[in-house]
Amino acid sequence: MTATVSTGAGLPGDPTEGLPEDELPDDAAELPQAFAFGPEHDELRATVRRFLADRSPEAEVRRLMETDAGYDPAVWQQLAHLGLTGLLVPERHGGAGAGCVELQIVCEEMGRALLCAPYLSSAVLATSALRYAGDEAARARYLPGLADGSVIGTLAVTEESGSWRAEDAATRAESDGAGGFTLTGEKLFVLDGAVADLLLVLASTDSGPGLFAVAADALGLAREPMATLDVTRKQARITLQGTPGTPISSIEDAAAGLAAALDVAAAALAAEQAGGARRVLEMAVEYAGVREQFGRPIGSYQAIKHKCADMLLEVESATSAAYAAGWAVDARSPEVGVLASLAKAYCSEAYYRCAAENIQVHGGIGFTWEHPAHLYFKRATSTQILLGSPTYHRELLATRLGI
């Protein structure tokens, strides 16, 4: 079977619905247990891989990671021309109207190449937040700019606590009585927050958490880059002091919409992690085949072989987990929440372990600044925490299964 491409908006199903214990749903018994990509997916992957090989080689990653902005605007425009920035945006709002499965292919390749660009923040997080938590007016207003790359968006959820739960937001939004709000508080770890034109900010109101669109030049908004371990993806501290913001939907709809958007983002990030993990496995295997010690390639020793075999097992499983979450999103399966949390928890740990083992297989050279192993290790570490740690997602998984 091939991926179903979902267009238009709508929630991807109730993420709290659990797995039946004794029997899977009847329609699940058809044949969706088999999933594979079609030629159109192979073509998309090949296109993105070629593009990134050309425009995001290691030297470019190293150049951009040392800059404040952390991305190349020319490459960003080319991503837009390829239709990638608007992949998740419905056609009526100027996007490609593609599904999560296509998005995952792109994210997997970007994870392999360690692309430095605000893709996850703008094309995934901000776009999903608008698709799943925004009303039609907000979508019509903001999605076209995100789709054509002229606007870089991001989603500001986390604060001092690092929590990704809507109800944990301490930032306050006060109604001005005329449909507008003013926001006060501090947001931390905001992806590409220093370069974003549009910030979608989670803040609490008297009637619950809401999402508010805040312009980069809004009154009382200050932002500064945070000094991060992983410099291939920038994060910022955002302070809001009576900053005007526009709700992107009614407050009642925001929390559920945000949860759905975060599930889609988790599926995308899991694919990025699977892509990075596969790349470090390739690096480790290649090196183990040529590096000789005691007169033999180190890959002929079982200690190294077993590490590589375990990495393959984790890489393959991570890939399966990520795709399953993406397929569930596109099929609007009631299992989206379960599979998104499962994938985020598993892929995070798999990527981390593979990136760590890759350094070990490389030995001394793997510990040097000049070798790319540490770049992947740092990306693995940052993505582990991003959108919630593996422990958080396992707890969420248990809750979503009704345990």
Add this chain to the structure above:
Amino acid sequence: MDPAGLTAPPAGAGDLAGSGAPPGSGASAGSGASAGEPPDRSGLGVAEFRAELRAFLGERHPGSTPRDRAERLAFLRAWQATLTDLGWVAPGWPRRWGGMGLPTGLQAVYHREMALGRAPVPPTNAVGIVGPTLLRDGTDAQRERYLPPMLRADELWCQGFSEPDAGSDLAALRTRAVLADGVYRVTGRKIWSTNAPVARRMLLLARTGTPESRSRGITCLVVDMAAPGVQVHPLRDMTGALAFAEVVLDDVPVPEADRIGAHGDGWRSARVTLGHERSTSLTAAALRYQRVVGDLVELARRRGRTADPAVRQDLARMVTGARLLELNGARVLGRVLAGRDPGPVSSVSRLQHAEFEQRLHEVAVRLLGADGLLDAADPRMRTDGRWVRGFLRTRASTIGAGTSQVQRNTIAEKVLGLPADREET
């Protein structure tokens, strides 16, 4: 349900007990094969096929599997005979040899429905290991003679592969077979032979080349367990069961007609598995594990442990492990159905199954707390003894049919292309 069948290595090396049934006794499986050919279901649509299979299970499901090993063997043999007589056995085998001849997609539906319907897991290694060997390398005469009673479990088979000094390094095996006047004379010792005490025949690997010939000098033979010179010594495993045995062969005659494949070509024959059969049946095992994980969650509930954050983490990890087995299987199946090669994911499945079922039972026994110290026979363990039994049994999961270490070597060399550090295997 009894999880015993679930913790067996899924490749088909069955978890069968020794029993009192004499070798070659087909009586317990019921007599009288079906009249006429079972219907051909290979052309059915998915919905129709599934409906027929569900109807069959609705009518003929034999209930829960007995715990007593001898009763259980008889029960499972009877079930396999029913499956065979009504045409619900060996989904991937050609119809000419008693299988269902199903396309891959329907094979997946078959295994899925059998798992969801909690059908007992057929008792022999016939469908998965020995049968495929005969299907590929046997002569028509051998297939006609051996496959029908094998499929119906009228004749149980065991495997004579491992030896006391040839375990993971199977190519070092020393049991000799000398051919003279159309008869091989076989002398040696085989060990860890599951089902040997009840088996009618053995698929044997013996050395016919020089002692140094390794995998090039091995021949595959069918041994009649009632032949003169065959002695079976049951071995008690760490669970206390007499499930496998040492088999001593002393100048045992094997007619040349009972050689599978060419003289000296037995190594290749022994490595046969039906790739698709295996990928689809692993998917079925993954579905059964999901049910077992459901039972594990129930166990945690009954014992009031589900509020404990550490327990919740463990349960989430086990749910994840079981789903990953299924999802990896689904990816293999998807590739095969799309006409692609199964890909590297197919090669890690067995390793993953083995390690998962160990961890699963470790978590269960941790959940049991002090009760985990009790033998399954203690009255307190009437409900939860299965976990302790599985806990012990699954120590073999990472050993039997190739240790997890050997599997990692194989994955590293055959899939990842890392250099070998020893002679060919």
